[in-house]
Amino acid sequence: xxxxxxxxxxxxxxxxxxxSLEILDQTRLPHEVVVVRLTTLDDVVEAIAVxxxxxxxxxxxxxxxxxxxxxxxxxxxxxxxxxxxxxxAARPTAVNLPRAVEVVSAAVADLPSDARAAxxxxxxxxxxxxxxxxxxxxxxxxxxxxxxxxxGRPPGQPVRVLTHCNTGWLATLEYGTALAPVYRAAEENVPxxxxxxxxxxxxxxxxxxxxxxxxGVPHTLIPDSAAAHLLxxxxxxxVLVGTDRTTRRGxxxxxxxxxxxxxxxxxxxxxxxxxxxxxxxxxxxxxxxxIPIEERSPAEVRRVRGRLEDGMIADVHPGRPExxxxxxxxxxxxxxxxxxxxxxxxxxxxxxxxxxxxxxERRR
Amino acid sequence: xxxxxxxxxxxxxxxxxxxSLEILDQTRLPHEVVVVRLTTLDDVVEAIAVxxxxxxxxxxxxxxxxxxxxxxxxxxxxxxxxxxxxxxAARPTAVNLPRAVEVVSAAVADLPSDARAAxxxxxxxxxxxxxxxxxxxxxxxxxxxxxxxxxGRPPGQPVRVLTHCNTGWLATLEYGTALAPVYRAAEENVPxxxxxxxxxxxxxxxxxxxxxxxxGVPHTLIPDSAAAHLLxxxxxxxVLVGTDRTTRRGxxxxxxxxxxxxxxxxxxxxxxxxxxxxxxxxxxxxxxxxIPIEERSPAEVRRVRGRLEDGMIADVHPGRPExxxxxxxxxxxxxxxxxxxxxxxxxxxxxxxxxxxxxxERRR
Numbered sequence: 001x002x003x004x005x006x007x008x009x010x011x012x013x014x015x016x017x018x019x020s021l022e023i024l025d026q027t028r029l030p031h032e033v034v035v036v037r038l039t040t041l042d043d044v045v046e047a048i049a050v051x052x053x054x055x056x057x058x059x060x061x062x063x064x065x066x067x068x069x070x071x072x073x074x075x076x077x078x079x080x081x082x083x084x085x086x087x088x089a090a091r092p093t094a095v096n097l098p099r100a101v102e103v104v105s106a107a108v109a110d111l112p113s114d115a116r117a118a119x120x121x122x123x124x125x126x127x128x129x130x131x132x133x134x135x136x137x138x139x140x141x142x143x144x145x146x147x148x149x150x151x152g153r154p155p156g157q158p159v160r161v162l163t164h165c166n167t168g169w170l171a172t173l174e175y176g177t178a179l180a181p182v183y184r185a186a187e188e189n190v191p192x193x194x195x196x197x198x199x200x201x202x203x204x205x206x207x208x209x210x211x212x213x214x215x216g217v218p219h220t221l222i223p224d225s226a227a228a229h230l231l232x233x234x235x236x237x238x239v240l241v242g243t244d245r246t247t248r249r250g251x252x253x254x255x256x257x258x259x260x261x262x263x264x265x266x267x268x269x270x271x272x273x274x275x276x277x278x279x280x281x282x283x284x285x286x287x288x289x290x291i292p293i294e295e296r297s298p299a300e301v302r303r304v305r306g307r308l309e310d311g312m313i314a315d316v317h318p319g320r321p322e323x324x325x326x327x328x329x330x331x332x333x334x335x336x337x338x339x340x341x342x343x344x345x346x347x348x349x350x351x352x353x354x355x356x357x358x359x360x361e362r363r364r
Numbered sequence: 365x366x367x368x369x370x371x372x373x374x375x376x377x378x379x380x381x382x383x384s385l386e387i388l389d390q391t392r393l394p395h396e397v398v399v400v401r402l403t404t405l406d407d408v409v410e411a412i413a414v415x416x417x418x419x420x421x422x423x424x425x426x427x428x429x430x431x432x433x434x435x436x437x438x439x440x441x442x443x444x445x446x447x448x449x450x451x452x453a454a455r456p457t458a459v460n461l462p463r464a465v466e467v468v469s470a471a472v473a474d475l476p477s478d479a480r481a482a483x484x485x486x487x488x489x490x491x492x493x494x495x496x497x498x499x500x501x502x503x504x505x506x507x508x509x510x511x512x513x514x515x516g517r518p519p520g521q522p523v524r525v526l527t528h529c530n531t532g533w534l535a536t537l538e539y540g541t542a543l544a545p546v547y548r549a550a551e552e553n554v555p556x557x558x559x560x561x562x563x564x565x566x567x568x569x570x571x572x573x574x575x576x577x578x579x580g581v582p583h584t585l586i587p588d589s590a591a592a593h594l595l596x597x598x599x600x601x602x603v604l605v606g607t608d609r610t611t612r613r614g615x616x617x618x619x620x621x622x623x624x625x626x627x628x629x630x631x632x633x634x635x636x637x638x639x640x641x642x643x644x645x646x647x648x649x650x651x652x653x654x655i656p657i658e659e660r661s662p663a664e665v666r667r668v669r670g671r672l673e674d675g676m677i678a679d680v681h682p683g684r685p686e687x688x689x690x691x692x693x694x695x696x697x698x699x700x701x702x703x704x705x706x707x708x709x710x711x712x713x714x715x716x717x718x719x720x721x722x723x724x725e726r727r728r
Contacts, residue, residue, distance in 0.1 A: 222691075223588075259593060
């Protein structure tokens with residue numbers, strides 16, 4: 001089921017049938033608003049792998065519902081293991097994905113098979129609402145940061161935020177992570193301007209520009225490589241990014257291009273914050289060196305999708321299609337470059353002590 | 365005069381008529397090899413402004429010939445001033461352009477008007493050959509650097525060079541600047557592999573990949589934002605870039621994205637060299653802060669040109685075409701991040717003392 005649609009309130013929901021999933025197909029954005037219905041485990045795995053849904057929190061929520069959907073078809077132990085494995089393998093880097101699968105699996109493991117699907121939908125729903133609550137809280141804590149920065153700006157001048165990739169409601173369900181403070185600022189009439197990194201090769205910056213435009217937040221898109229220049233020239237007040245996996249020591253794994261941004265922010269003495277819902281913390285991991293960094297298809301770099309003059313959507317090859325390409329999807333910003341982590345419980349230092357201060361139940 | 369052509373030996377030459385210019389139209393590369401004939405000052409200014417010719421050394425040479433061509437039509441003092449002004453204004457950042465215009469102007473200023481055009485062509489030709497000689501020398505000095513690095517690599521493993529933008533024969537006349545050592549290494553059978561930054565928004569990385577492919581040099585194209593990750597992971601032995609203007613203190617102004625590359629190289633303790641023919645040194649400038657940084661059209665970011673599946677060349681918009689865009693074309697890497705400058709007289713420290721050691725005639 002596919003068709004041109006009005007913009008839905010959330011990028012994922014359970015359909016009116018009570019079990020299938022409706023997602024906003026993000027591979028068609030910002031050109032077309034298309035809602036796609038997912039009815040099988042394979043549908044969900046494909047949607048995750050090709051990035052019809054994307055963003056660490058949304059990946060977790062989608063996997064949770066995917067598991068529920070799979071249990072409806074096969075609630076056996078074998079079915080549970082098979083679905084969990086397929087979902088976790090769909091993308092390797094965001095920790096939200098295995099964590100959500102684990103939470104839902106744990107919620108149903110001890111139940112008789114005929115009770116599993118319903119319990120899984122309930123667990124996925126609870127996870128989704130937790131994520132929304134976390135995003136709202138991140139927005140509130142981040143708003144305080146932006147208000148502090150606003151106090152240092154000339155009267156009437158906006159706080160100048162620089163961001164990378166897409167971390168808005170498209171990447172979560174509502175508000176977003178790194179964009180949540182921006183949306184909260186807009187709600188409170190705190191003037192803010194967002195520098196949006198294009199975010200090659202998938203161009204998620206164009207999704208962010210689309211989101212910000214829809215909400216009326218002033219923004220300017222830049223090539224990724226221009227960010228350091230703007231930082232050097234004093235045109236940025238704060239860098240806000242998301243994360244796909246943050247270690248318990250505060251190392252931030254995020255979309256490729258985040259690490260050079262952190263280096264440039266440090267060189268310019270501009271604060272660099274990662275918005276980290278606790279669902280994105282990998283509490284089991286001390287060192288970042290073994291975080292699996294997804295290598296995606298060279299085709300993502302070799303082809304650029306967009307709208308032609310005549311309105312059609314098409315892919316173009318900017319160069320020889322046979323050119324060898326490397327396409328790592330994430331990088332790691334060591335904790336020493338991170339000014340602070342913006343969590344649903346407040347802002348903390350990017351360190352084990354910082355995170356354990358806010359999440360004492362995770363102390364070991 | 366436009367048409368599909370074999371690849372010319374140089375990206376610019378004086379046509380067989382002895383006065384008009386034939387250039388390889390770099391806005392059509394790597395898709396089509398098209399040689400365009402320039403017959404008026406306006407043609408030359410347009411070719412420079414829209415980047416049919418590009419690369420600091422080639423900009424200088426083109427401007428020199430452009431002045432000669434203009435003097436053929438109007439050799440008066442007024443004509444000379446007018447042409448010089450138009451050429452210098454065509455692009456603001458590369459110092460080679462005003463320098464070449466100055467050299468040719470000086471060569472003809474005291475001559476009677478009927479002798480000016482011929483003298484200008486001669487001066488432009490001399491400048492072009494100087495540039496070729498400088499590039500060859502940069503290649504030889506750089507080859508020694510690569511040989512030192514090769515000695516530290518496991519047997520048979522290539523030296524891994526990372527580069528940004530296009531600095532090969534397309535950007536000069538022969539060899540190139542930062543790519544000259546790579547081509548010399550290939551000639552000497554020193555194994556080398558080149559990581560090629562895509563170089564948004566104009567995608568000059570695809571020109572570099574095209575050049576390297578034509579010469580059989582192994583290479584892999586990456587998104588600009590992946591360079592820091594590869595540096596962090598120990599997959600790069602040396603960074604080689606060009607320059608559009610280097611101050612007498614060794615600050616390197618180059619294609620946007622060079623500065624974050626230098627930060628990442630420093631963080632990874634990987635040497636970072638700029639290839640700087642002395643024609644790209646701005647001897648009059650101590651501080652980099654007032655180097656004019658060209659801001660180019662937002663359209664360059666909003667549109668991506670490439671080849672469609674059906675073989676046609678087209679532009680696509682990856683997002684809302686009305687999106688506000690900022691497009692600074694250059695950035696500055698402070699001397700402290702530069703391991704060394706690779707000039708036609710050898711390698712020196714990125715400092716006034718370093719440059720004056722190799723160019724004592726410039727001492728003040």
